Each structure stands twice: as C-alpha cells, then as structure tokens.
Amino acid sequence: MAFDKNNTGYTLLFSTVMVVVVGAALAFTALALKSQQDANAADKKMVEILGAIGVKADRSTARAEFEQYITERVAIDADGQVLSSYEKGRAVDPSDAEDPFNIDVMKDYRATIKPVVKANKGDVTAVQSAVKGLRFPLYRCAVEGKELLIIPVVGSGLWGPIWGYVALESDGKTIYGANFDHKSETPGLGAEIKEGFFTSKFKGKELATGAPVLFSVVKGGAPTDTHSVDGITGGTITSKGVDEMVNRTLQLYQGYLSASSNLSASVQP
Amino acid sequence: MTTASSVQAPAREPLFSKKNRKLISDPLNDSNPITVQVLGICSALAITVQVQQAVIMALSVTVVTMGGNFVISMLRNLIPDRIRIIVQLVVVAALVIIVDQLLKAYQPDVSEKLSVFVGLIITNCIIMGRIEAYALGNKPWPSLLDGLGNGLGYTWILLAVATVRELLGSGAISFPGMGQIKLLPQEWFIANGGVYENNNLIILPPMALILVGMIIWIQRSRNTSLIEEN
Numbered sequence: 414m415a416f417d418k419n420n421t422g423y424t425l426l427f428s429t430v431m432v433v434v435v436g437a438a439l440a441f442t443a444l445a446l447k448s449q450q451d452a453n454a455a456d457k458k459m460v461e462i463l464g465a466i467g468v469k470a471d472r473s474t475a476r477a478e479f480e481q482y483i484t485e486r487v488a489i490d491a492d493g494q495v496l497s498s499y500e501k502g503r504a505v506d507p508s509d510a511e512d513p514f515n516i517d518v519m520k521d522y523r524a525t526i527k528p529v530v531k532a533n534k535g536d537v538t539a540v541q542s543a544v545k546g547l548r549f550p551l552y553r554c555a556v557e558g559k560e561l562l563i564i565p566v567v568g569s570g571l572w573g574p575i576w577g578y579v580a581l582e583s584d585g586k587t588i589y590g591a592n593f594d595h596k597s598e599t600p601g602l603g604a605e606i607k608e609g610f611f612t613s614k615f616k617g618k619e620l621a622t623g624a625p626v627l628f629s630v631v632k633g634g635a636p637t638d639t640h641s642v643d644g645i646t647g648g649t650i651t652s653k654g655v656d657e658m659v660n661r662t663l664q665l666y667q668g669y670l671s672a673s674s675n676l677s678a679s680v681q682p
Numbered sequence: 683m684t685t686a687s688s689v690q691a692p693a694r695e696p697l698f699s700k701k702n703r704k705l706i707s708d709p710l711n712d713s714n715p716i717t718v719q720v721l722g723i724c725s726a727l728a729i730t731v732q733v734q735q736a737v738i739m740a741l742s743v744t745v746v747t748m749g750g751n752f753v754i755s756m757l758r759n760l761i762p763d764r765i766r767i768i769v770q771l772v773v774v775a776a777l778v779i780i781v782d783q784l785l786k787a788y789q790p791d792v793s794e795k796l797s798v799f800v801g802l803i804i805t806n807c808i809i810m811g812r813i814e815a816y817a818l819g820n821k822p823w824p825s826l827l828d829g830l831g832n833g834l835g836y837t838w839i840l841l842a843v844a845t846v847r848e849l850l851g852s853g854a855i856s857f858p859g860m861g862q863i864k865l866l867p868q869e870w871f872i873a874n875g876g877v878y879e880n881n882n883l884i885i886l887p888p889m890a891l892i893l894v895g896m897i898i899w900i901q902r903s904r905n906t907s908l909i910e911e912n
Contacts (some may be wrong), residue, residue: 427761446783
C-alpha cells in the first residue's frame with residue numbers, strides 16, 4: 414500500500430468525499446424521478462376521489478375516468494366564497510398552483526389546522542378562525558343523473574395521518590359515499606377504515622342541521638342514528654380520528670354548503 | 683457491466699470458472715444465507731404472506747446485495763478500517779434509497795405495499811454480512827457473484843415460504859402484475875358449502891419461522907455435513 418489508509422487526515426478526507434458523492438447521487442435520483450412520482454401521486458388521488466362516488470378506477474384508468482366524471486374543480490375560501498373554478502375539459506396540470514386539484518390539504522392540515530385542533534379539543538370555532546386565508550378544494554361531479562359534491566377530509570389516526578373523500582348529494586346534507594385511507598394504522602384494527610364494510614355505512618346518512626356536531630362516528634357497537642355511523646371495534650383512536658376529521662371538515666365547508674346558489678342547480682326532483 | 687468485465691477477464695481465470703460458479707451455487711444450499719448463515723430471518727417472516735411481495739423484496743435485496751458487494755469491493759483498498767462499517771452503511775443505504783425511489787416512480791402499487799419494508803432492506807443482515815465477510819477481502823467480480831448467489835439463496839427460501847403461506851393462508855397465489863389468482867376451487871370453502879377453510883395461523887408471523895425451521899430440518903437431514911457436533 415502506497416499510503417497509510419488509517420491516517421486520521423485521510424479518514425476525514427475519505428468520509429467527506431463519500432458524503433458529497435453519495436449526497437449528489439441521491440439528489441440527482443430524487444430530481445430525475447420527481448415528475449414521475451408526482452404523476453403517480455396525482456393518479457392515486459384521482460382513484461381515491463372516484464372511490465368516494467363508487468367509481469372503481471385503477472392507476473391506468475384514473476385520468477380518463479376523472480375527466481369523464483368530475484365536472485368542476487372548485488377552490489373556496491374559509492367563508493365559502495368561490496375563489497377559482499376549473500370546468501370539465503381543463504386537464505389537471507401539476508405545474509398550475511391555481512388548480513384546485515393541486516391544493517395540498519395535507520400540508521394545510523399539518524401546518525395550520527392540526528395545532529389548533531390539538532390545543533382546543535373539539536372546538537370548531539377556533540379552527541374556523543385559524544383557517545382564514547386557506548384555500549379549500551372541492552369537486553363537483555355527475556353520477557347517475559345526480560349532481561354530487563366531493564369534499565376532501567384530512568385528519569390524524571393513531572399512528573399517522575388519515576385522509577379520505579366524502580361525497581354529498583346536491584342537497585348538501587345527504588352522504589352519497591365516502592372513501593378513507595391511512596398511512597400507518599394498525600392492520601386488522603384501525604386500518605379497516607379503508608375497507609368497504611366501514612365506508613359503505615356512510616352511504617345514505619345525513620348531516621345534522623345547526624347542531625355543533627354535524628356527523629359522528631360512535632364507539633363500536635353503540636346505537637347509531639341517521640347522523641352517525643358505528644366505529645371500528647379495537648380501532649377506537651382511529652375511529653375518533655375519522656369522527657373528528659369528517660365533522661371538522663364538513664363544518665368548515667358549511668359556508669359553501671349552506672349557500673343555496675351552490676346547491677340549487679339540480680335539487681328539483 | 684459485461685463489456686467492462688470482459689476486457690479484464692482474459693488476464694486470468696475465465697469469468698465463470700468453477701470457483702466463480704461455486705460462489706453462486708453454494709449459497710443456494712450449503713451456505714444458504716437464511717437456513718445456514720441465519721441472516722435476514724426478520725424479513726423472511728415479515729414479507730412472506732404474499733408471493734408477490736416476496737418476489738419484489740427478494741429482487742430488491744438481490745440487487746442491493748450485488749450492488750453493495752460490488753461497490754465496497756471496488757473501494758476495499760481505499761476504505762479506512764476505522765470507519766468501514768459506516769462506509770458500508772452509507773453505500774447500502776444510498777442503494778436502498780435509489781431502489782425505493784425507482785419503485786415509487788415505476789411500480790407505485792408495489793411500493794405502497796412494501797412501504798416500510800423497503801427501508802428495512804438496509805438492516806437486512808445478509809447485505810452487511812456479505813460485505814463484511816466477503817466483499818472487503820475479494821475482487822469486485824467474485825464479490826458481485828457472491829452477492830448474486832446469496833440474493834438467489836434468499837430468494838428461493840422466501841418464495842418457498844411465501845408460496846406455502848399464501849396457498850394455505852389465502853387459498854391463492856399472487857404474482858407481480860397479475861394480481862391474486864385463486865387456485866383452490868371456490869366450492870371447497872365452508873362459506874360455499876364445502877369442507878375447507880383458510881388457515882389463519884399460516885398468515886401469522888410465527889408460522890414463517892416454523893416453515894423456515896422445516897426447510898432447515900429437511901436440508902440438514904439430506905446434507906449431514908451441516909450438522910454441528912456437540
């Protein structure tokens with residue numbers, strides 16, 4: 414060996430060079446694959462949105478189905494005023510920050526809503542004053558002659574984030590369908606929120622009017638009425654998370670949902 | 683790869699000499715990473731509920747073991763002894779992150795299923811074990827073959843365990859890109875008036891260890907040289 418590879422200076426030099434080379438390689442990989450990964454994430458989101466209205470799509474068909482069913486993508490402010498509206502036919506563009514489809518509700522939840530929810534347990538008014546300035550996306554679509562509104566919901570389960578989409582009928586009260594997913598809930602317990610037996614319970618339920626609690630997920634096995642569904646036994650914290658997430662989000666959309674001009678279009682029987 | 687190695691090959695022994703072939707065939711049986719070296723047991727029980735996941739996991743581990751062995755072997759005369767474990771970890775972790783990113787971009791469904799397990803490839807003892815035991819003291823080409831051999835040894839055990847577990851536990855076999863194929867006739871099941879029921883015990887992690895134990899049992903009764911003398 415021509416040099417002493419155990420010399421301290423060489424060790425330092427070696428580790429420095431190694432870190433720079435590996436760092437550069439990883440940064441390059443991440444950048445090179447980012448657009449493909451983002452496209453996959455968008456496809457997944459479309460699959461989930463369509464899942465809320467009972468349209469089964471997979472990654473390959475997501476874009477086409479999304480274009481077919483979703484008639485309008487809307488962004489509203491905290492008071493329910495429409496900020497921007499993208500009609501059917503305008504393709505989802507990942508580089509267009511104005512597109513309601515690109516609003517990162519998970520990021521808004523983590524940065525703004527979650528701390529307030531934690532600090533003021535169950536107090537929606539505190540959340541309502543904290544979210545001024547945020548944009549809220551919703552999707553309008555037409556299925557089987559019905560006009561539906563799909564609202565994204567985001568919250569916290571036991572181990573990590575949970576999210577989903579709730580579809581409301583054109584009266585703004587009746588739940589047409591729901592779809593949930595999670596990052597890391599316990600398999601067999603909390604993770605069951607994504608299964609059909611749980612989401613199908615939401616179908617046909619109604620939001621309460623005027624009450625502070627619009628909708629609730631009650632403890633597994635407890636009696637339910639038209640404004641609540643049965644939670645998952647053994648998945649109590651996750652069920653509570655769904656309860657909090659659905660109730661809070663729908664409260665925040667009440668400004669939009671209670672304005673009759675947003676709903677009247679197809680209410681006539 | 684082939685062009686680079688074929689240039690240096692004529693200098694000495696042929697690329698697939700008997701010794702080099704042994705590097706691939708040995709880990710399949712006599713020095714199998716799971717049943718004889720007892721490395722990588724953890725992932726063998728975590729990932730063998732479905733054949734599909736096992737295939738992807740085995741493929742990823744094989745690629746990473748080969749890559750890790752090759753890179754470390756190239757650097758073996760440059761790596762300072764005092765930080766060699768750190769260097770090994772950095773190289774392996776970088777390779778795993780690249781594999782993870784590639785899966786996310788081109789196999790998003792598989793990537794979702796594997797989720798945390800991809801990160802766990804880093805801690806798979808086979809990779810660090812082979813680097814420490816072999817690649818640090820051998821030339822790149824044999825190291826690459828050693829990685830391939832051990833990866834394949836890991837693969838067949840994983841596939842064997844996963845096939846049994848999925849067939850008896852779910853009554854189906856799933857392949858990448860083909861989804862789950864129900865192999866057992868539906869009318870056999872009690873729910874459809876038959877006499878058969880899927881065995882939920884098979885799905886639980888302990889059963890993977892029991893199956894690996896059975897493979898070790900069979901292997902040692904066929905190959906008595908593996909039995910230690912007390």
